[in-house]
Amino acid sequence: MKTPDIQPLRASLASRTVEIADQTRLPGEWKIVSLASVGEAAHAIRTMQVRGAPLIGATAAYGLALALHVDPSDSGLRRAYALLLATRPTAVNLRWALDRVVKAVSSLAAASRADAAWREADAIAEEDVKTNLAIGHHGVALIERLAADGHNPVQILTHCNAGALATLGWGTATAPIYVAHDSNVAVHVWVSETRPRMQGARLTAWELRASKVPHTLIVDAAGALLMQQGRVDLILVGADRVAANGDVCNKIGTYEKALAAQDNGVPMYVAVPSSTIDWTLADGSRMPIEERDSGEILHDVGGEVIAPAGTPVLNPAFDVTPARLLTGLITERGICRPSAENLAEMFPEQQA
């Protein structure tokens, strides 16, 4: 894999440094911020300097390691865990990564906990790179099949950013796209801008441009029109949490994309590492949906007021797409139709 060469997080145990790219500055500026404490790691997740389910998980894992350098006691571990877990409610990778680190360190003596936590965070980050690549290799088959059927370029729509900027490697939804592009399969990506935070316009357009993947930016609502016009061959998105039956919680607007895909016979796949699957949720009915600040809707990117001052706002950041609307899930183990049975078969070790 050649592209992309984008590293939204770098950590070094030798120098005990965690550096992130502040994604709130994109596309204007690639600004590196050092995280020196668990408080700074929590702040980076909460304010979306880092975002994307896998990247949130890895950042939280390093945040726990930073905390244990200062206070490796059981109570210190509990406090840091609670602080980090409360930063964002929807992405389950956050809890998954924190639980992995806790499991790796809790039986150890206090003095060796910080280094062990750091090594576990490193393992999470390294596995994410491999997971991205596996998703890319499984998913590219879908694109190659469309290309073989005469789609030139293969027209792929994505929503939000489930790209290199959301992970440690090639992204989830974007991994098959990057693999196809590197293999000289002609692709073109419709980038859904993703209100209100504009992760499509600010981040996905930025990284596709950096990687020279042809793309066109649209407003979120234009996706359905393009599908109606036969201009979308495939939809690829990521997720923040997947229930055991394949219901998908992802950025607000994903559910509408799935409805339009179904109405127009466009295949839609959700690409996720298995760490995004929440085996404790039987279905999507009880997904925690984060509600964010009204300012994200009342003010534009530059801070100018859009709506009348005092306008009441509701700002849910995610929605739930029922498994019945999706063609498939792409995980590091392969592709399956989303159902409790298929997911259980793909991940037998997760079944009670």
Added chain:
Amino acid sequence: MKTPDIQPLRASLASRTVEIADQTRLPGEWKIVSLASVGEAAHAIRTMQVRGAPLIGATAAYGLALALHVDPSDSGLRRAYALLLATRPTAVNLRWALDRVVKAVSSLAAASRADAAWREADAIAEEDVKTNLAIGHHGVALIERLAADGHNPVQILTHCNAGALATLGWGTATAPIYVAHDSNVAVHVWVSETRPRMQGARLTAWELRASKVPHTLIVDAAGALLMQQGRVDLILVGADRVAANGDVCNKIGTYEKALAAQDNGVPMYVAVPSSTIDWTLADGSRMPIEERDSGEILHDVGGEVIAPAGTPVLNPAFDVTPARLLTGLITERGICRPSAENLAEMFPEQQA
């Protein structure tokens, strides 16, 4: 009807003045602009100082009258007609209003054409007020039925602005809402912000606030989530063009709302004056879809860059909602399920 007291266009034959509110300045400022020539009228429509199908039609009619004051010849009439018709491609009321004026003046001597055109424009404007009111009185029955079923408040979602600001009176989609509000039926309106021009956030939120109708602003994609959560009882939108079979061309995002409405059993109605029905189109497959400037998507309201410089953009302003997804059409003559048969029955004089 008490509310609203919003006049986006005032014209006086006595003083030969046409004044509009520049809607690109809202919600910040209610700025009146005088239109002194057909060129200024065309500019006001093209730049969306006036927008909304009925208001575009009335403004174009006055624009033709302004042109005939200067040059009442046949060639002057043809030139002005062509100039105005080319301003916006999708709203059929534009052509309808221009054709009415042409029909009213073309057999007259040149000297009397301008005044006759003005009187026809006045008639179009006065009829629009009556049409709005009739739509309001037909449509309020839907809201009253929901209130009687225990919905308190009745939760109504609307998209874009089909309100007082889009018409000469109470709006199309908003007319039933204003009638209900005036009759003390408790309503609450979910205002879909409507990317990229933000007519929901800038205009609908503004006029509902001015009229003291309870409302909450959401991003476009949140409508589907709210329907899934059972928080929407009714969807009311306007349209820019309706085909003879009831297919509806309206602001981009309307089709997605209809898909979500169908998936969640939420009734969805499109409120239009009959002047919005294009009897020459058998269905929605050949609706002209306006594509607007990339700057509307690349820059925010305040002019700040959102996406990377040079990002390719596609900016379609409308989409087509198939009649099969809609519960009904509300016209000045009543409510019907959208089909060629029902529309033909409601408007027998339009059938060849």
